[in-house]
């Protein structure tokens with residue numbers, strides 16, 4: 735039932751990708767029953783199996799975002815949202831932002847990683863330039879006209895609330911959810927309607943990060959003009975290509 739999520743997680747975790755090491759990163763998948771699957775704490779992505787995921791009630795986790803509770807209470811409440819009360823796997827501390835993104839952005843799959851190429855920029859003073867501007871057309875097509883950018887926030891409920899406000903601000907401006915979220919001193923979140931979309935968005939965001947770093951090493955990056963970015967993003971043939979990419 736969650737084979738596609740297991741496969742997505744293992745692929746994101748392939749050592750050659752350099753997206754995550756050890757227990758870094760997590761993924762989730764929303765089914766059609768008001769529930770979602772999220773990676774459990776303490777599992778490496780590359781060799782994960784079905785026991786590395788927890789099945790949770792989405793509404794019970796979403797309700798926590800509007801409560802003022804400490805970390806320990808949050809962990810207990812997320813654990814209590816398990817569909818199978820006998821299950822023992824501990825949901826990731828980031829389960830709250832997964833539930834929020836699957837709900838607010840109407841995504842089916844979320845992939846969160848800490849790619850070295852991206853974190854090199856997110857741990858520098860150039861994060862904003864990278865997140866809010868675009869350098870080449872395929873970056874626009876797959877990663878969106880801009881990324882949501884957040885400052886460093888404590889993982890858990892505070893991070894989920896901060897991402898929600900960044901996402902709502904993006905939706906208000908663009909009339910659709912973002913494809914990529916960048917968190918300073920932390921990492922990348924890619925949203926998709928299929929595992930293929932999450933994989934391709936992640937791969938393109940990492941390629942863009944490498945190009946950005948190369949451009950900074952040579953001189954100053956030259957960004958596309960905002961009107962050219964939006965022109966590419968709205969072109970019918972590019973929208974058609976984007977649909978093919980994500981199937």
Ligand SMILES: [Zn+2]
Pocket residue numbers: 759828846847848920921
């Ligand atoms: Zn993380």
